[in-house]
Amino acid sequence: MLNKLFSFNGGVKPDPNKSASTREPIARLALPPQLVIPLHQHIGGTPRPLVTVGSTVLGGQRIGAPDGNVSSAVHAPTSGRVVAIEPRxxxxxxxxxxxxxxxxxxxxDTAIEREPFDWHAAAPGEIRDFLRDAGVVGLGGAVFPSHLKLNPGKSGHTDTLVINGAECEPFITCDDMLMRTEPENILRGALIMQRMLAAKQVLVALEDNKPEAATALKAAARALGNASLEVVVVPTRYPAGGAKQLIRVLTGIEVPHGSRSTDFGVQCFNVATALAVWRALEHGEALTRRIVTVAGNVERPRNFDVAIGTPISHLFAAAGLKPDTDKLIMGGPMMGIPLPNIDAPVVKATNCLLASSPTLFAPPEPELPCIRCGECARACPADLQPFELYWHSRARNFGRAQEYKLFDCIECGCCAYVxxxxxxxxxxxxxxxxxxxxxxxDKDxxxxxxxxxxxxxxxxxxxKEEKAAKLAARNAAKPAVKPADGPAPAADVAPAAAEDPKKALIEAAMARARAQKEAVAAKNTDALTPAQKAQIDAAEERRKRASELSGSDAPTE
Amino acid sequence: MITALLVMAGLALVLGATLGAASVLFKTQGDPLVDKIDAILPQTQCGQCGYPGCKPYATAIAGGDADINQCPPGGDEGVRKLADLLGREYKPLNAEHGVEKPKSVAVIDEATCIGCTLCIQACPVDAIVGAAKQMHTIVGDLCTGCELCVPPCPADCIDMVPVTETVESWKWRYPVFELKVQPATLPAKEAA
Incomplete structure (x- = not known):
């Protein structure tokens, strides 16, 4: 039993804004008229397309093959026809x-015939390959291919497997709803991961602002009756869902700069990833759908179960986008990225779609000079010095920014918030x-x-050296070979040939060509009409005259 | 007195031997300054500086034979870096050697290519694939955009195409806060 929780430094407590989208259960969204499935949806190599324009595909059919091991496959979410393979x-x-x-x-919506996969009997390497080909990637936002993380490494075992359901960012509720609806399957997926990683314990963690999900998970855990599996409720504080922060809260391990949590025997996965692993291995289902929260400035905020490749506009239409929306965000208000195009598709990384309006999120106030108050350093959950990073980034002094561990920054936005x-x-x-x-x-x-x-x-x-060596060798060998080289083609070119072996070669080739030309005789001369014979004679006459002419010309040259 | 002399002489011998051994053991291979300059140069190998490649130009800069503002592909930033490294005064790019252009790569119009191999011979970085009387093509990732293959082409089938941004190569922009012009209320107030 885990009887002590730890804490991470910093963090903020923004208004969660989660209740609006959790009132209604997850809705399965109807298919749009067109699905746009990007080939590159994860960290690593871009998959190669396996289909051609005009071909028909079935639901769950692989349409992109993983490019190497650090990559993942891409599948068609439903049956239909490929109308284009182009940049979108x-x-x-x-x-x-x-x-x-x-x-x-x-x-x-015809599904492809799923191949049953007996993961109980399969070797870990085979399961990893299966997951790669099923397109399972981390659904928490980083979209890192999961099969690469499901490897216990050299030590052969892991101490703790953390299943992350903290979902600390405001507005986002997709993991919350998933934990309420499918707690058993999430835990079953977690147990498969535990087996693959040879982990001693599994900690399923979520924040204390999700009591329904916690109850559901705890009930499911009791039903499974696995002593090594535990559901842990952690205090709500942004960003408790950051992998490093959650690991610190659960185990007290502070992962230092330059190392990974696996170096300390801890591996972390999102709850939706655990479910995707379960579905892939138990039902042979590829990752073609995900839960997306649509929230913010919409009429009916809720969670949708959508096919990957559905245009974002389709989701906003279902949720009722309000007309005063000025900005769209993919992700949450703290870490999300602005979306310039509403027709872009939902990808494996899309956890939340947020519509912003001037009343919901006030436009940013003018940037004032840094007063060196140090609030940002107090709020930083990665224990960095944000003001130093800011000064050096602003001055384009990138080397110094890296010295202050810029790449340990998780871009959680706590510093900007305070x-x-x-x-x-x-x-x-x-x-x-x-x-x-x-x-x-550029440097590479x-x-x-x-x-x-x-x-x-x-x-x-x-x-150059080889050529010089060859020439030298030939020059050395020439005096012995030259006299036996047969009769010279003509008396006047012989001295020149002796001087230059190249010229001699050309002369010899020309002589051979001349002899061949003379030897050629017309072959189809039987059974000719008198008219043809007369023509041939005339031609022969002309040829003789021409050769006489050239013969007479030759000496004068 | 004699002990002091002996001690000093002994010390001198030991230190001298250490220094001598160090100079043999830790002898620097090549000219480190040339390598440092070469690391700043963009390795386009275009010869616009008047030298047959980036390394020869780096050698010339190190030797004081060439100025630091002769590399158009390195651009203004390259000149600044060289000035920083060498402790010299920054000067704008010398227009005699060309002007800074956006990075582009050469593309062969494969329908027009006659397979003469002249561009293959001109390419300084082996980025062109092809054989005599076979169509040639340029490996885009390897092309440095030096333009050396363009003049020798007898069929005029090589174009320089600027490199466009992709999702992978896209960079976040420098944050700029836009100042909004307020409606002219102040002068009105003053007038009142």
């Missing part, structure tokens, strides 16, 4: 396009991080260009 706008802050498979559902000067601190961190990544990409490209340039120069030098 993504649910990304940039609003840029990326390759996607566009499917027109046929309305029959900042009395209304500085959009996270925007500066995001800017600095993407600049650093771009510089690293420059390094590989340098390597190839040096290799090319080395190869050119080697070729």
């Amino acid at each position: 706008p993504m649910p990304h802050a940039s609003g840029l396009s990326s390759p996607a498979v566009v499917i027109e559902p046929d309305g029959l 900042c009395p000067s209304h500085i959009p601190l996270v925007d500066y961190y995001r800017y600095a991080k993407s600049e650093i990544w771009a510089r690293e990409r 490209a420059a390094d590989s260009a340098r390597e190839r340039f040096e290799f090319r120069n080395w190869r050119a030098d080697r070729e």
Whole structure:
């Protein structure tokens, strides 16, 4: 039994705003006229399309094959016809396009025949491959391929498996509703993960503002009767759902800079991921649907069970988007990203769609100078110094920002939330991080260009040397070979040939060609009409004259 | 007196031997300054600086033969970095060597390509694939955008296409707070 909870530093307590979207049960949303399924929905390589334009697909059919092991498959959510494979706008802050498979559902929703998979008997490696091919990725927001995390590593076992249902960000309730409706299957998925990781205990954690979900999970845990499984209710404080923060609350382990929780025997998964694992292994279901909270400035906020690839506009239409909406956000109000395009599709990472209005979220106040009050450092749950990160990011002093562990920042937004000067601190961190990544990409490209340039120069030098060596060898061998080279083609070119072996070769080739030409005789000369014979004679006459002419010309050259 | 002399002489011998050994053991290979300059240069290998590649230009800068503002692909930022490294004064790019352009890659119009291999010979970084009388193509990820393949092409089938942003390469913008112009209430008040 876990009898002591720990705490993390910092954090804030924003208004949860969760009740509006939990009044109604999860609704299964009807299919839209077109599904846009992006090929790249997770961390890692972009899957290769497995279908062609015009082909028909079935529900659950794989349409994108994982590119290497650090990747995951992509599946069709329903049956229909592939109408295009082309770049489509993504649910990304940039609003840029990326390759996607566009499917027109046929309305029959025919599912592909699922292959039964006996995970009880399968080796861990086989289960991991199965999960990769079923497209199971982390549904908490990071969309990291789950099969890579379900590996106990060198030690062969894990101490604690944390199933994260904390869902600390305001407005988001998709995990809450999932825990209320399918607590048994979440726990069954967690037990499969426990087996794969050889974990000693499983802690299913959720915040104390979800009493219904806690009751449901506790009842399901009692029914399963597994002593190593425990449902833990943690105090509500944003960001308790951050993996590192939750691990610290549950185990007291503070994961230091540069290491992972697995180095300390702890692995963490989202509750929806546990359910996806259960569905994939028990029912052979690929990950093609997810729960999305639609909240904020909408008439009917609630959770929807949607097919991945459904346009976001379709969800907002179902929830009734209010006309005074000025901004759309994917994710929550603290960490979400702005959505420039309402027609972008729902992807595996889409946990919440938030409509914002000037009355709901007041427009940002003017940014004032930093007064060095230190509030941000008190609020930072990652124990960083946000003001230092801000100064260095703002001054584009990226090396110094990295020295202050910019990449340990989880972009939770606590610092910006408490900042009395209304500085959009996270925007500066995001800017600095993407600049650093771009510089690293440029540096890698420059390094590989340098390597190839040096290799090319080395190869050119080697070729030159080889040619010189060959020539030297031939020159050394020539005096012995030359006299036996047969009669020279013509007396006047022989001296020149002796000087230059290349010229001699050309002369010999020309002589051979001449001899061949003379030897050629017309073959179809039997049974000719007199008219044809006369033509041939005339041609022969012309040829003779021409050769005489050229013969007479030759000496004068 | 004699002990002091002996001690000093002994110390001198020991320290001298240590220094001598260190100079042999930790001898620097190549010129570290050239490598540092080369690391700043963009490795386009375009020759716009007047040297046959980035390394020769780096050597020339280190030797004091070339100025720091001769690399258009490195751009203004490159000049600043070089000025920082070498403790020299920043100067704007020398227009004689070309102007800074957005990064682009060469693309072969495959229908027009006659397979002459001239571009393959011109490419400094082996980014072009093809064989005689076979269609050639450019490996986009390897192309540095040096434009050296464009002039030799007899069929004029190589175009420089600017690199567009993708979801993966997109960067968050520098946060800028927009100042909103308030309606002119103040002058009115003053007038009243």
